[in-house]
Amino acid sequence: MHRNKILEDIEVDYLYHLGLDSSMNLKALFGNVKFVCMGGSPDRAYEFVKKIQERSDKTLIIEQFGKTERTSLYKIGNVISMSHGMGMPSILIFLHEITKLLEYAGCIDYIFLRLGTSGGIGIEPGTLVLTTEAVNSNFKAVFDHQVLDKTYSFPTNLDSKLIARIQSCVKTTSRLVLGKTLGTDDFYEGQGRLDGALAPLYTDIEKHDYLQRAFMMGVRNIEMESTAFAAFCVRADIPSVIICVALINRLNGDQITSTKEEMKHYTDNLLDFVAGFVYDQSDCIK
Secondary structure, eight states: OOSSGGGGGOSSOEETTTTEETTSOHHHHHTTOOEEEEESSHHHHHHHHHHHHHHTTTOSOOEEESOOSSOOEEEETTEEEEEOOSSHHHHHHHHHHHHHHHHHTTOOSOEEEEEEEEEESSSOTTOEEEEEEEEOTTSOSEEEEEETTEEEEEEOBOOHHHHHHHHTTOOTTOOEEEEEEEEOSOSSGGGTOSOSSSOOSSOHHHHHHHHHHHHHTTEEEEESSHHHHHHHHHHHTOOEEEEEEEEEEGGGOSSOOOOHHHHHHHHHHHHHHHHHHHHHSTTTOO
């Protein structure tokens, strides 16, 4: 059943950014999908399916679909892993197109997971944050979406049952915290950094005051996609969750100074954790 009835009158729907279209036998290719795992970079999308493959003793095959100018889309078993680029406009494009793809493929009972990197607030680099609520820069759980000449506010509440399922998989050694995630419009001024190309519109004291208030409001990390992702999934009635790894504690500075090896270790831990959750689901890998 189409969420958008207009799609029923389109003879062929070209999913331009994916390089796929509705005239293909999408049901044969994607009809069994239960998990869509999305991250910013193509490398992270591929590393994630490799983690799934390793858990299957390499019996599962990794397949790549579509064009690669804007995204990399891989499938293994019942899992899609894809990149969505940076920022809310980019992830919204792929949320629309991957949702339409799954609908044309006849998929049901699937979930979306966003796997991201982020700036931590009051937590150490390498900590995983399981988002309880995606909030905007005013710490409100809404996404303000400009459509034509109107602004709409959509709720950004995530699936509490799914959050509980993932939390139950946490081992005592896992560095994971629950908290709100702040979604911003950019990496520099939107996140209160002082090291952008333009003269800051705020002082160091104002920046620290804002970050401290965010911490007191329960925010544990900052990134650039959470509110748009959560709002889309609420509107589409798709169970969803966000798990990000912190690359920096923003209370201690603006620059990400972790080494390449340290950042790989942080992201590997994120991918390992989510791959373990996905693979362990009884109806996931078939």
